[in-house]
Amino acid sequence: MADPKTIKKAFDRNQKALEKRPSIGKRTALTKVRVRDGTTCEITASGKKMICDVGTEMGGNDAGPGPGIFERGALGSCLAIGYATWAAYTEIPVDDIEVEIESDYDARGQFNIGEEPPGFSEIRYKITIESSAPADQIKALIEKADSHSPVLDDFRRPIPIKREINIKSKENTS
Structure with missing residues (x-):
């Protein structure tokens, strides 16, 4: 678990790096969403996956938030x-x-x-x-x-x- 000292150290490191080379802070983020089953969506970004869906009252599967x-x-x-x-x-x-x-x-x-x-x-x-x-x-x-x-x-x-x-x-x- 990240404690305050670890968080502060990371903040300081990132701040100094960005001050020296502002270009390293400019990126493009990508998230892909694919419908898998009616309304159930698989969200993929940075190697992590999440599921998003709507409830059955909306015609969905209620498979996720x-x-x-x-x-x-x-x-x-x-x-x-x-x-x-x-x-x-x-x-x-x-x-x-x-x-x-x-x-x-x-x-x-x-x-x-x-x-x-x-x-x-x-x-x-x-x-x-x-x-x-x-x-x-x-x-x-x-x-x-x-x-x-x-x-x-x-x-x-x-x-x-x-x-x-x-x-x-x-x-x-x-």
Whole structure:
């Protein structure tokens, strides 16, 4: 398990490397998703696999968490890791970190009913940190971590999205 000293050492090492050679921080990440059984998706990235699915009430197999759960989980885990990392880096003692993510949505948008957007209408997060440090230090830690959270930034900032379509038709074209 990564203890605060290990986290701080890794942070320092990465920070110094990026200051010396900024180009090493620029990469492209790839995640592949393949439908395996109706709605069950196998997600593969960096040699790791996850399963995503929707519940039977949506016609799925309920074989794993749905996309919205992964979305909230990505945000919550990125925030929690950020708090742990910045606490270690700044040597602020932390005993426990919990992040709750809540999202509001209206399913009508997903089913082409009315003018509702298909995604979330609001996301809220609640942070609980146990620490012997003064509250103002914890609040400053949270502000610092939030301002450097990649996934929180992805949610807050519009990101250009490009689409490419490849169709492998089995239709006889003769």
